[in-house]
Amino acid sequence: MQIAERTVASFHYTLTNDGGEVLDSSKGREPLAYLHGAGNIVPGLEKALEGKQSGDNFEVDVAPEEGYGPRHDALVQTLPKSxxxxxxxxxxxxxxxxxxxxxxxxxxxxxxxxxxxTVDGNHPLAGQTLHFAIEVADVREASEDELNHGHVHGADDTEGGEG
Known part of the structure; x- marks a missing residue:
């Protein structure tokens, strides 16, 4: 089965920055599960996963506009301690x-x-190109509850699964 609308995909990932530093990884954990098309992951990664299937391995670079967005200087402010x-x-x-x-x-x-x-309201990865190494672990049809709620449910079909 291919990743498409109305499917739940699970994948392992390693996220690195431009310098090759690992920022996040699912290594040693369960794969990340998400409902495709529900906006549960950054748009550029979701687009890259479209059409992939279990066992596929690939790398993708996601520009800031398709990731966590550009940095906005207006979201950095200096406030009094009071x-x-x-x-x-x-x-x-x-x-x-x-x-x-x-x-x-x-x-x-x-x-x-x-x-x-000084406070910053930007996402910590705003303005950065995201480099993902992906291994698709599983693809399945989404349940009606998952489709209605817009996210993946846990293995016991309760809310709170990853994604």
Missing amino acids: AFQGVPEPQPGMQFQGNSQQGPITVVVTAVEGDQV
């Missing part, structure tokens, strides 16, 4: 939920200088 109510000392790496004109946004503290805290 904006972080209930947090005694913001530190780089801390994540917070905020609100933007487009809705909720997760920001990461990137710097703290004096009473100023």
Whole structure:
């Protein structure tokens, strides 16, 4: 069976950056399962998986526009420490939920200088080309529940499977 709309595909992957550094991998874990066509993975990878079948191995480079998008300087802001109510000392790496004109946004503290805290709302991989090495493990028909809910269900057909 080929990966297409209304199928669930499971695959192993290794994600590297332009320098060849491994950013993420399913090595030693279960393969990642997703509902094809539901937008559960980055668009460029989903397009590359279309038509593949169990046992296929390939590599694909996904441009930022088809991955996590370009970096937006407007999503980097410097705020006073007083904006972080209930947090005694913001530190780089801390994540917070905020609100933007487009809705909720997760920001990461990137710097703290004096009473100023710099946060970044970009996805950590925004602006980067993603290099994937893929091995397709399985392809099956999606269940009606998975199609209705827009994501893969676990092996016992309950919500919460990967994807």
